[in-house]
Amino acid sequence: xxxxxxxxxxxxxxxxxxxxxxxxxxxxxxxxxxxxxxxxxxxxxxxxxxxxxxxxxxxxxxxxxxxxxxxxxxxxxxxxxxxxxxxxxxxxxxxxxxxxxxxxxxxxxxxxxxxxxxxxxx
Amino acid sequence: xxxxxxxxxxxxxxxxxxxxxxxxxxxxxxxxxxxxxxxxxxxxxxxxxxxxxxxxxxxxxxxxxxxxxxxxxxxxxxxxxxxxxxxxxxxxxxxxxxxxxxxxxxxxxxxxxxxxxxxxxxxxxxxxxxxxxxxxxxxxxxxxxxxxxxxxxxxxxxxxxxxxxxxxxxxxxxxxxxxxxxxxxxxxxxxxxxxxxxxxxxxxxxxxxxxxxxxxxxxxxxxxxxxxxxxxxxxxxxxxxxxxxxxxxxxxxxxxxxxxxxxxxxxxxxxxxxxxxxxxxxxxxxxxxxxxxxxxxxxxxxxxxxxxxxxxxxxxxxxxxxxxxxxxxxxxxxxxxxxxxxxxxxxxxxxxxxxxxxxxxxxxxxxxxxxxxxxxxxxxxxxxxxxxxxxxxxxxxxxxxxxxxxxxxxxxxxxxxxxxxxxxxxxxxxxxxxxxxxxxxxxxxxxxxxxxxxxxxxxxxxxxxxxxxxxxxxxxxxxxxxxxxxxxxxxxxx
Numbered sequence: 001x002x003x004x005x006x007x008x009x010x011x012x013x014x015x016x017x018x019x020x021x022x023x024x025x026x027x028x029x030x031x032x033x034x035x036x037x038x039x040x041x042x043x044x045x046x047x048x049x050x051x052x053x054x055x056x057x058x059x060x061x062x063x064x065x066x067x068x069x070x071x072x073x074x075x076x077x078x079x080x081x082x083x084x085x086x087x088x089x090x091x092x093x094x095x096x097x098x099x100x101x102x103x104x105x106x107x108x109x110x111x112x113x114x115x116x117x118x119x120x121x122x
Numbered sequence: 123x124x125x126x127x128x129x130x131x132x133x134x135x136x137x138x139x140x141x142x143x144x145x146x147x148x149x150x151x152x153x154x155x156x157x158x159x160x161x162x163x164x165x166x167x168x169x170x171x172x173x174x175x176x177x178x179x180x181x182x183x184x185x186x187x188x189x190x191x192x193x194x195x196x197x198x199x200x201x202x203x204x205x206x207x208x209x210x211x212x213x214x215x216x217x218x219x220x221x222x223x224x225x226x227x228x229x230x231x232x233x234x235x236x237x238x239x240x241x242x243x244x245x246x247x248x249x250x251x252x253x254x255x256x257x258x259x260x261x262x263x264x265x266x267x268x269x270x271x272x273x274x275x276x277x278x279x280x281x282x283x284x285x286x287x288x289x290x291x292x293x294x295x296x297x298x299x300x301x302x303x304x305x306x307x308x309x310x311x312x313x314x315x316x317x318x319x320x321x322x323x324x325x326x327x328x329x330x331x332x333x334x335x336x337x338x339x340x341x342x343x344x345x346x347x348x349x350x351x352x353x354x355x356x357x358x359x360x361x362x363x364x365x366x367x368x369x370x371x372x373x374x375x376x377x378x379x380x381x382x383x384x385x386x387x388x389x390x391x392x393x394x395x396x397x398x399x400x401x402x403x404x405x406x407x408x409x410x411x412x413x414x415x416x417x418x419x420x421x422x423x424x425x426x427x428x429x430x431x432x433x434x435x436x437x438x439x440x441x442x443x444x445x446x447x448x449x450x451x452x453x454x455x456x457x458x459x460x461x462x463x464x465x466x467x468x469x470x471x472x473x474x475x476x477x478x479x480x481x482x483x484x485x486x487x488x489x490x491x492x493x494x495x496x497x498x499x500x501x502x503x504x505x506x507x508x509x510x511x512x513x514x515x516x517x518x519x520x521x522x523x524x525x526x527x528x529x530x531x532x533x534x535x536x537x538x539x540x541x542x543x544x545x546x547x548x549x550x551x552x553x554x555x556x557x558x559x560x561x562x563x564x565x566x567x568x569x570x571x572x573x574x575x576x577x578x579x580x581x582x583x584x585x586x587x588x589x590x591x592x593x594x595x596x597x598x599x600x601x602x603x604x605x606x607x608x609x610x611x612x613x614x615x616x
Contacts, residue, residue, distance in 0.1 A: 066609040068543070
């Protein structure tokens with residue numbers, strides 16, 4: 001049973017992971033140090049050749065490192081071509097993991113994971 | 123057991139006389155019948171085994187983020203919460219549904235254990251060490267944040283149970299190794315249910331002692347038809363829940379239908395000190411006392427690892443000692459909380475009690491005897507901590523299960539409802555405070571009973587030192603539970 005499940009899950013998860021999807025992301029979060037409450041995540045998205053990735057749909061999901069906590073969702077808006085900003089209300093101090101879901105104009109969905117460590121209490 | 127104690131043995135006997143008026147879970151329609159069914163344990167173990175397999179598979183191959191993985195959500199939110207709530211409401215039913223034993227029993231059909239557990243290890247020292255090791259690794263490696271590690275811990279548990287019980291006879295793993303088992307044993311001393319004989323007189327006339335020997339084939343006594351207690355608890359002389367896995371082997375073996383799951387006053391077993399079958403005398407068991415102390419102070423340490431001051435303390439210690447690795451600094455904090463603090467607090471309380479009781483026991487025996495009085499306050503802290511995670515995150519299993527099923531390509535559970543969590547913190551906090559207070563009152567009750575027995579004329583003099591220790595633990599617990607959680611996989615910054 002374990003073997004069957006592992007095989008199923010392994011193949012299922014392999015479909016999601018895209019090791020080289022040609023997306024380049026630079027991310028910054030402010031203020032620094034990051035504190036509980038509202039923070040701004042800035043993402044600079046570019047294609048493999050360095051061209052800014054314009055008009056993409058970008059959503060952010062922030063999860064605590066411990067199970068049992070509610071995730072925080074936010075949609076990023078494009079401020080300048082290829083640069084997206086999302087406001088995140090980090091509800092607890094500690095380590096957070098941000099999951100980026102990028103929907104380029106040309107279709108598909110790209111995912112990235114960013115760790116935000118040591119979010120401090122107010 | 124009764125509140126007015128004359129001698130431990132008579133106390134024990136009197137309690138048996140009161141049997142008729144007590145609640146017996148095995149007499150409850152439907153539930154009792156189900157539990158009396160020979161395969162009831164397997165019925166409980168199978169779903170837990172299935173969930174364990176799912177956790178292992180999802181932990182290793184599923185999402186790496188803890189809140190999205192079945193392994194971490196089920197282990198650190200649901201399993202711990204359900205375990206502690208069942209312990210406070212009923213008894214050691216997790217050991218009854220233990221999936222490790224199901225696998226072990228299946229393996230024992232193929233391989234027969236040959237050896238007896240080594241005599242020098244027939245105590246709790248090894249399991250106490252493992253318990254501390256688990257608490258330490260939990261903080262150091264951030265187990266709660268890693269589905270992969272969590273899955274391997276569960277898998278390791280299966281391997282360890284198979285390995286130990288594959289080599290050694292009886293329930294060696296449960297009695298001498300399993301840290302979860304030890305946690306359950308000591309915690310279940312405050313549970314309201316206990317596996318007990320119904321009528322002591324019936325046992326007095328019993329010639330076969332099947333509850334411990336097992337039911338034998340009449341023509342061939344070497345053939346065991348139904349196992350007796352594998353943990354060496356002889357039911358007529360069994361006192362309390364220590365070492366009882368609620369496996370109900372004794373119930374199935376008893377030819378007189380004379381064993382039930384009876385109600386009792388929680389923690390009352392800690393107020394008496396008789397010779398307990400398979401356990402001995404609590405006040406002479408230094409290893410059990412160490413388990414009680416680690417259980418109590420470990421509750422504080424486990425919660426302390428999840429609030430901001432621990433990070434500040436680690437960074438300060440690291441700077442002062444010029445140590446940049448986390449393990450030695452964390453080891454120092456563990457040493458202070460689990461060794462130094464109990465040594466100072468319990469040492470001082472024991473010394474005062476020892477003096478005021480006229481040195482009627484040795485100092486170490488006094489310490490051992492009264493250390494069990496702290497179990498309820500420690501239990502209160504575990505209960506507050508684990509129920510917090512459970513109640514505030516109880517619904518998170520829904521989106522995680524939806525997501526896991528969706529990852530397998532099935533959509534029948536719909537899209538994950540990620541905002542589903544559980545009760546708001548503001549509602550859970552008063553419940554936590556109630557649990558802490560309940561534990562504290564339990565400790566006061568136990569300490570008072572012990573003091574009354576030691577110093578009949580002026581029990582308050584022997585009681586006060588232990589009430590003070592309990593109060594300090596309560597204050598520390600309340601302080602910890604009012605701090606906002608701050609969970610970092612890496613404690614030391616920089």
